[in-house]
Amino acid sequence: MSTDVDSLYPLVSESSYSYSNSSVENDGNWLFLFTGSLYYIVAIMGLLGNGTVIYVILRFAKMKTVTNVYILNLAFADNLFLIALLFLATATVHPIWIFGKVLCHLVYSIDALNLFTSIFCLTLMAIDRYVAVCYAVRASCYRNMRVATIINVGVWLLALAAASPIMVFTRYDPEQLSCRLQFDKVVGQNAALAVAKAFCFYTFTMGFLIPVVVIAACYSMIMIRLHKMGTKTGKWEKSRKVNRLVLCVIIVFVVFWSPFFFFRFIVAFDFDVMRTNYLINEITILLSYMNSCANPFLYGFLSDSFKKSFKKVWRCGDKRGYELTSTDHRPWRLRNPCLGEKTERSSGRRLGKRRDDDTMSGTRLNAYPLTAVTSAVSEITMHQKNGATGAPSYA
Numbered sequence: 001m002s003t004d005v006d007s008l009y010p011l012v013s014e015s016s017y018s019y020s021n022s023s024v025e026n027d028g029n030w031l032f033l034f035t036g037s038l039y040y041i042v043a044i045m046g047l048l049g050n051g052t053v054i055y056v057i058l059r060f061a062k063m064k065t066v067t068n069v070y071i072l073n074l075a076f077a078d079n080l081f082l083i084a085l086l087f088l089a090t091a092t093v094h095p096i097w098i099f100g101k102v103l104c105h106l107v108y109s110i111d112a113l114n115l116f117t118s119i120f121c122l123t124l125m126a127i128d129r130y131v132a133v134c135y136a137v138r139a140s141c142y143r144n145m146r147v148a149t150i151i152n153v154g155v156w157l158l159a160l161a162a163a164s165p166i167m168v169f170t171r172y173d174p175e176q177l178s179c180r181l182q183f184d185k186v187v188g189q190n191a192a193l194a195v196a197k198a199f200c201f202y203t204f205t206m207g208f209l210i211p212v213v214v215i216a217a218c219y220s221m222i223m224i225r226l227h228k229m230g231t232k233t234g235k236w237e238k239s240r241k242v243n244r245l246v247l248c249v250i251i252v253f254v255v256f257w258s259p260f261f262f263f264r265f266i267v268a269f270d271f272d273v274m275r276t277n278y279l280i281n282e283i284t285i286l287l288s289y290m291n292s293c294a295n296p297f298l299y300g301f302l303s304d305s306f307k308k309s310f311k312k313v314w315r316c317g318d319k320r321g322y323e324l325t326s327t328d329h330r331p332w333r334l335r336n337p338c339l340g341e342k343t344e345r346s347s348g349r350r351l352g353k354r355r356d357d358d359t360m361s362g363t364r365l366n367a368y369p370l371t372a373v374t375s376a377v378s379e380i381t382m383h384q385k386n387g388a389t390g391a392p393s394y395a
Contacts, residue, residue, distance in 0.1 A: 032092050035282050039089035042286070042293045046082040049296030050075040056309035063309055066132075069148040070125045071299070073155065074118060078292035081114040085289050097172070097179040104172040104179035112166040115207060116159035118292070122253070123211045124155060130218040134225050162206055165199060200268040208261045212254065219250060248302060256291035260284040 053075040057063045087107045091097060097104060128148075131139045171182040183199075184192035263284045267273050299306040 031279075031282070032095065035286070036089045036092035038286060039085055039092060039289065042289050043082045043085040043089060046085075046289075046293030046296075047079055049293065050079045050082070052310060052313055053296050053299060053306070054079070056306070056313055060309055060312075063305060064145070066143050066145065066148050067125065067128065069145060069152065070121055070128065073152040074121045074125075074295070077114045077117040077121065078295060080110050081118065081292050082289070084111040084114070088289075091179075096177040098177065099179075101172040101174070105167070105170050108170040108179070108181075109163070109167050112163035113156075113159055116162040117156055119207055119211045120155045120159055120162075121152075123214050124151060126215040126218040130222055133222050165202075197268060200265065204261055204265050208257060215253070216250060248298070252294065252298065253291070256287050256294070260288040 054072060057068050057072045057075075084107050087099060087103070090099075099107070128143065132143055166181065169181045169183055169186055170179070171185055172179050183196045187195050263273075263277075263280065267281075300310050301307070
């Protein structure tokens, strides 16, 4: 009897199904080993990159801006997301869940929570940049470290509420050594398919469609505003850089995540699509996780401040242009500038008013593969086609 891991990780759950294509049966072990190795590489690179982002923001005074507070939150979410990927990589190489019940629920919760945290944080940063550019004067009293920190806490709470259905439907099977979403165990076999499909619409809408629409709308208005400002002030070079950054951020986000969500959306209604296109399935999953790995590289290429900070941390390049010594460190100060804070001193240096990094819009591209939903839908669909009434089993 084979075992399965119908979890957030469809690549693992694929190993439990009987493929009609003999090449999949023959090459499956090689595919899982290769993909698991790629997951390890992506996770390690992403953890190093996002860890560096977290370090430079906390370490250097010039990196403590409002936008970077959101980037810090995003990097932390990405790191938790990539930690879950390490479990995926292990479960991919060993197609059973070897970590037990507690880690089954914990990994599901972390993965789901950080998907929504990342995407909500992206949307928030897009709105923040829109307010900063289009309502700079009125927003000056509210775009500060204290407000940004409070908003970040709110993002996590909202993400926790959005991810709660996944936590409810997660089940660990000690007999099959599987960790998966099981809708029928919660709502019954008759309602399971309808609930799973409804949840597919919910995750697609909340996890991709609405954030993309909001981000695109915000950045469209930002570009229009910058175009007008450039016309009046003649600062076309600055406008060009920001427009290029915005365009890159949106394109990368859509490129990494749209294949995953659209493929899952189709699979939710026709499991044969996944069975006959298993390689496409694995590529879409890998792309979604690579998004979290790619973010630090985007910051390094698109933001001069991050680039110089990275060089300082990794001791490479010309250090003369941007010396970040120990005197550049300062703790978080959560004061409201509208209440009279003008300047502050840190380690003998007089620091001016906090300013946002104009070269870094703070948009991220990124989140969590909701593949457990489609695996569960497919399982229920196959179950109903076979006329079975009990929980599915795998021979």
